[in-house]
Amino acid sequence: MKNNLIHLTKDLRKDLIEVLEPSESHHVGCSLSIIDIVAYLYFEALHVFPNEPKSPNRDIFILSKGHGALAVYVTLYKKGFFSKEVLATYDKNGSTLPEHISKGVPGVELSTGSLGHGLPVGLGFATSFINDKKDNKVVVLLSDGELDEGSNWEAIMYAGHHHLENLIVIVDLNGFQGYASTEKVLDLSPLKEKIVPFNWNVYEMDGHDFKSMENVFKQIGKSKNKKPHFIIAKTIKGKGIPFFEGKFESHYKSVDLATKNKILLDLKNLS
Amino acid sequence: MRDGIISEIYNTMERNKNVYLLTGDLGYNTLEKIEKDFPDRFIDVGVAEQNMIGIASGLALSGKKVYIYSIIPFLIMRCYEQIRNDICYHDLDITLVGIGAGLAYGILSNTHFALEDIAILRPLPNMTIFSPADEVEAIEGMKYLSSHPHPTYVRVGLRKEAVVSPQNYIFHFGKASLMQKGVDVCIFTTGSITDEVIRASKLLTLNKKITPTIINLHTIKPLDKNTILKEALKASIIFTIEEHGKIGGLGSAISDIISESAHPIRVIKIGTTDVTSKIVGTRAYLRKILGLDAEGIYKTIVEHLK
Missing domain, CATH: 3.40.50.970 (Thiamin diphosphate (ThDP)-binding fold, Pyr/PP domains)
Incomplete structure (x- = not known):
């Protein structure tokens, strides 16, 4: 499994770089920080049906940090939700794949882009499944900076109180938000200690290590204490592409054509 | 209600x-x-x-x-x-x-x-x-x-509101409701203030021998543009009356429709202004203070008919 995912996520990174519109596309760093997690979810953890995207048996994945859409689009493409031709329109005039994730894309459950919306919506799905005695999971992926939004804390309080055990939150802890590091803007730490008293199970994982992800999802699968699950995923902004890796500005930076070609060449030589 | x-x-x-x-x-x-x-x-x-x-x-x-x-x-x-x-x-x-x-x-x-x-x-x-x-x-x-x-x-509105719907009222969602047929003066209103409008209209008939047309727009979106234009064409002046600010409410919506038509007619908006109230009181009291009770509406209409 892990070897396959390592190969797969190399391909996903190549696809991601290939569709970048030179001098236009942004949010590359924040897509690369979650791409391994998104790949793990779609290829290992979620029940999804590319030929029947609205299947009632599907698990729900919500990308609340809508600016990381590109990571989800390349994964949905790879999973078979839509064609490479559709993916290739990304960020081009007339495309149906906006830079903030859109429900118009096959496989996408919720349009987001303004932070702090995804988790409350996830609670609604989770409540619906529990009341209907269905075992569909709900996974919501948040950014760390997004936790500044008060709506998330309303939702964290609610989910713990109402024992939404079918809900899994993953926080992409890449340490950077819009203007600077989270440590400088609004320090989240100690995050685990903040979430536990809200009646959640809290886990920590390496968001680029599939073994680490597998361990956490195994623990969640065995959990019987009727609490929702909160995963703090340590990630690196821009992970896997040296031009972006570990750099704050990778949130905004676009590539020119020469840089794009250089990155693709480097990726080719690596594999 | x-x-x-x-x-x-x-x-x-x-x-x-x-x-x-x-x-x-x-x-x-x-x-x-x-x-x-x-x-x-x-x-x-x-x-x-x-x-x-x-x-x-x-x-x-x-x-x-x-x-x-x-x-x-x-x-x-x-x-x-x-x-x-x-x-x-x-x-x-x-x-x-x-x-x-x-x-x-x-x-x-x-x-x-x-x-x-x-x-x-x-x-x-x-x-x-x-x-x-x-x-x-x-x-x-x-x-x-x-x-x-x-x-x-x-x-x-409130838990209890005066009943203004006529007997045998046939309700159509999305359609304007003609509450009174009149001449020259056409009033568009919405919500529970309709009760004040009907009473203001009675004062007009009693004191000024004017019977306005009264249209109740219970559906504000989508707005029944056809009926609004049809009635506006028959009138010489239009009043919009609402318990809402004059900016962006029913009056604005009606004005948008009228201004895009070729019909040269005044639309007088009666509603609240963008000023917060410094005094308190019941709704009935505040309507009176703000000219939104039957008497206040009557006075505003009469002023504009001079």
Whole structure:
């Protein structure tokens, strides 16, 4: 499994770089920080049906940090939700794949882009499944900076109180938000200690290590204490592409054509 | 008016097990029967309106029909972006039942008033706005809305409102309701202030021998443009009367329609201004102070007819 995912996520990174519109596309760093997690979810953890995207048996994945859409689009493409031709329109005039994730894309459950919306919506799905005695999971992926939004804390309080055990939150802890590091803007730490008293199970994982992800999802699968699950995923902004890796500005930076070609060449030589 | 609306929600929940009612910790002495009979589908989410709209959206995206009950500013202003992005952009089957239209909260004052609600909800895509004048209309409208799977806002006044609907009233959602046929003067109104308008019209007839046409627009979006234009063409002056700010409300909506037509006619807007009230009082008192009671409306109309 892990070897396959390592190969797969190399391909996903190549696809991601290939569709970048030179001098236009942004949010590359924040897509690369979650791409391994998104790949793990779609290829290992979620029940999804590319030929029947609205299947009632599907698990729900919500990308609340809508600016990381590109990571989800390349994964949905790879999973078979839509064609490479559709993916290739990304960020081009007339495309149906906006830079903030859109429900118009096959496989996408919720349009987001303004932070702090995804988790409350996830609670609604989770409540619906529990009341209907269905075992569909709900996974919501948040950014760390997004936790500044008060709506998330309303939702964290609610989910713990109402024992939404079918809900899994993953926080992409890449340490950077819009203007600077989270440590400088609004320090989240100690995050685990903040979430536990809200009646959640809290886990920590390496968001680029599939073994680490597998361990956490195994623990969640065995959990019987009727609490929702909160995963703090340590990630690196821009992970896997040296031009972006570990750099704050990778949130905004676009590539020119020469840089794009250089990155693709480097990726080719690596594999 | 409120009891009729709640009993229609109850009926819909009884018929259809996919219907939910959410509240932001309001509805004491109002929602208990629903809570008791449908405990899994009644959710008091707490004093957390952003989360409430999100939960409603998740429920709706999973196939549920959702009603949300709260006081208007908390229901639609605190969480406006959630309504825009989560409910309206996704065109979800969610009905926002807002309590306290206009000045209804009286002595509770400005924070609880709803004088800008129509202005901010009108521009939203997929949004329907329903503003019943009395309980008869409220019940008819709620029956219609029980099978209207789109974002909807219901603007509700006091628990009890005067009945203004005629006997044998035939209600059509989305259509203007002609309450009185008159000549020259045409009045467009909405909501419970219709009662004051009817009484102002009686003063006009009694004192000035003028009988205005009165059109009640219970559906503010979509607005019945055809009837509005048809009646406007017959008039020499139009008044719009609402318990809402003059900026962006029914008067603005009517003015938009008239200004795009080739019909040269004045539209006089009667409503509140964008000034917060410094004094308190009951709704009846505040309407009087602000010229929105029957007498005040009558005076404003007479001034413009000179």
